[in-house]
Amino acid sequence: MQIKSSLEDNRADELAHFFDLIKPKIVEYVSRADPQSEKYEADSLGKFHGPEELKKIFSNNEDLETGIKGNDSKLEGFVDSVLKYSVNTWSPGFLDKLYASNNPIGVISDIILSALNTNSHVYTVSPVLSVLENDIGKKYAQFFFDDNQDTCGGLTFPGGSWSNITSMQLARAMKFPDTKEHGNSNYKFAIYTSEHCHYSVLKGAILIGLGLDNVFKVKVDKEGVLDTQELDRVIQNSKEKGYTPLYINSTAGTTVFGSFDPFEEVAKIARKHGCWFHIDGSWGGNVVFSQQHRKKLQGSRLADSITVNPHKMLGVPTTCSFLLLPHVSNFQGALSLAAPYLFHGREGDDENFDLADGTMGCGRRPDAFKFYLAWLYYGTEGFASRVDHAYSICKDFVEKISDKPGFSLVVGSKQNLPACLQVCFYYRPEGYTSDLCTPVTRFISRELHKRGKYLVDFSPNPSPNDSQGEFFRVVFNSPILTPDTVDDLIASIVDAGRDFKPQN
Template sequence: MKSQAQDILDGDAAELDLLVSQMKDLMVGYVNESRKPGALVVEYKLPEELKPLIDLDLPYTGIGIPGLMPMLRNILRYSVNTWNPGFMDKLYAGTNPVGIVTDMLISLLNANSHVYHVSPVLTLMEDCVSEKLAKLLGMGERSGGITCPGGAFSNQLAMLTARNYMFPEIKTKGYCTFGKKLTVFTSSSGHYSVEKTGMALGLGLDNIIKVPCDDQGRMRPDELEQLIIQSLGRKETPFFINATAGTTVLGAFDPLKEIGKIAKRYKLWFHVDGSWGGSLIFSDKHKHKIEGSSLADTFVLNPHKLLGTPLQCSFILASDRQIFKQTNSLGAQYLFHDDSKYDLGDSTVGCGRKPDAIKLFIGWKIYGISGYKKRIEHAFKMARYLTNLVKNNNKFKMVLEDPPNLQICFWYIPKGMKILDREEKETKKYQTWKEQMTLVTKEIHRRLRERGRFLFDYSPLELNGKELPIFFRVVINAPSINEHYLDEMVREVERAGEDVLEYLEENKILQDGLRSENHHINGNYNVNGNHSVNGNHSVNGNHSVNGNGYINHNGLKNWNS
């Protein structure tokens, strides 16, 4: 007679067999549907509309296995399908079949890669792939690294490691007796995680010094050096430079070689946030964009972006692979018994660690450097194609005529609306045009999002000291993107923008002062009737744009009707 424990063991295997069989059909069907002509990226619903459509009730008595598949189908139906080539919204795209299998393996093992003896194979894989990445970047014979749960946490660990290494007394005594003001330097287009880290480490946002960028969105080394000199003149202690290899909005690459030399000259820690652009190391054709990475003390690279590994997969690499444990270990003997270099959790500020490195290890094994190279170069080919489509269409205006990376940024210019020269940025006319172009972009984005065929984002930006109108940002990443999808996307934007100016004017959201046939603007930016637009783009009455830029429609016509 079987014991209750044996029944459970047998039941687990049988239940897994049933669920995996059912999930196979569900997953394959989901991917197939995403590639069909006209397939939606998302069946978009507002939160209030979505809540009744998904069962958010958490019962006392569970729904059991029979209720699982209907629930999963519903989750898939209303989620964003990143496998769809129309998903061009973020710096990641859908993963690949190998990635799915790898994630399933991680869940099957349910392993914790904090100490070697509970995850021996996964630990060796992480150590191996980290070292290989660091060597590709030219970081030296002693280089290597570990994974963190995302690029923001990787950047945080880099700054914490730098502070603890350069000022070890802070690790034990804190800032109370330190007596120095630490300063950090980062690009004005850099990721906000640097500022978040400044908050977390108690440095203060005022001491995260933003370095101006040039007209291509790259940090200016001359400005960096002047800001360091000024900080020293104020008797502060500069200690950390964050350069970016592939900024979030424009995809710009800071001049790493020049910045690295400045860091060495002033004895500052040189960190490179290559979360987005670091993966170009796999492409002979494009890796010159990250020349100077060999000078970095630490370097962040996220394969879950450009290489298509499943989220999350982020590496923090260092010229000295032991630096993380040296600076961050607390020697917790109840967990880390033998002071082993393979107890990777001792190098972080956390404890439990998902073995994310296996996602890149297995992907690298299957696809090889040549496979990743092919993926990257296809993405750049499609980015060039979209760039030419936009540049050769008089309904659009590029933010940068020659994008440095895979983000294609542009405005849609409605028929009859004047394009103002950037040199007019100080004029009242330019400010009004900027606000109105922002409303146009947000309204077109709303229409596209509600239609659901394509999903991409918009962004603000200050470029070379000038605040630009909000513009569209399309990210080319997925290997499934081709010329057909890009042609269709451009047509979809044109369709969404056909009557946008008339719509905004008709509903008292936008004045018509910057149509090409009428350039008169009064100082109060009045629109027809008693509706006036204030600095936050809000309109009195029933029509307003809220703080997030979404237009509230009370009785207004619906574009989709």
């Protein structure tokens, strides 16, 4: 009996055919969202569709049984629907999240990763991508630690949360190596973080077996910056109650306000109490590329670990997150477990090239390659100009709304600009009488989305002293944004606000 499968017959031809099928669709998709293109459509972002509606549209149950191989029209119909009903993140109106659109070189990096279909867990199967990850991780880390620090480096993790969680595990394994055998049982560990931190710090504490009781949330000032005197007091008090200080999380670019904690001060307190000092720079860490703004990171060289996500401020395709260490060999030193069926060891190499061995995971998509190629394409200079441009757009928006009736900043001012690339503001339409902005903010946000033009986010104040309800949080983080976009966004908010009725 001949054993043969026809499932993957003529792969090269099929792939060539698929390239021809998908290219015009994707190029068209990007054109429609690009103000520079003749095909630009102002509502290309896409309108809101609820889950029930989409479930009906994407109900492919019969085809899932038999497959649609060989039926191009079904395949094209499916792809067209996916593109049509998704949010077109290439649109200048995608101002919702801390990441922006992809870009052409980013698509190329994803295509290469897909073609290689490798796994950067061991060197044997991913030699090139392991070398590039080590190389770019070191270069990146030297921006934060020290240009000449030869020991520093970084690895990617599948998102900022996992980078943060890994840093907690590193802290525990490095400072209390007996926990590898005994767990937390001999300690009452404490973690300290500002009340404006990302939720992954809390989830991380739960995951590593501490629980929320062991997380001490420290007050911030009205701009969302960690109060270091309070931090010192909180640590001192917790020690008196029998806690063992494990880990201080500080933030470079908080999620809501975009604030930067005072890292030099935090470092001193961490040293005083023998605590691990982590910087969650998932969002704001990449200001390191800007000559003008990198001073916000002063003290980063003193950190024990730094999370920073090229997929946010640098436009690398999602997801790409690095955890950087002053001594990169600690990944393997602290996290390795002998798994001889996978990690066979190689003689004469002083660097770790079996990268998964230094993580708490196994299989890894080689996300670092996307960063490497973006860096190679745009250069350090390109990244610098990207960050500076985004800050300029942000400034433009702040200056313009400062003069507009109805707008008021939640944090920052024309003179004292927001620390990062998001602007948090209230908007009250003419005649709006309530103190609380939640209903009008949600209404306008929904209206803008309904028009297919803007997707903007909103949030309550993460400090408990808030009294004006939810506000807009708009993120300016794309090289395609111009002052025209800013003008149009402001006009669109005012316009949508006119339709608000208090009973809505």
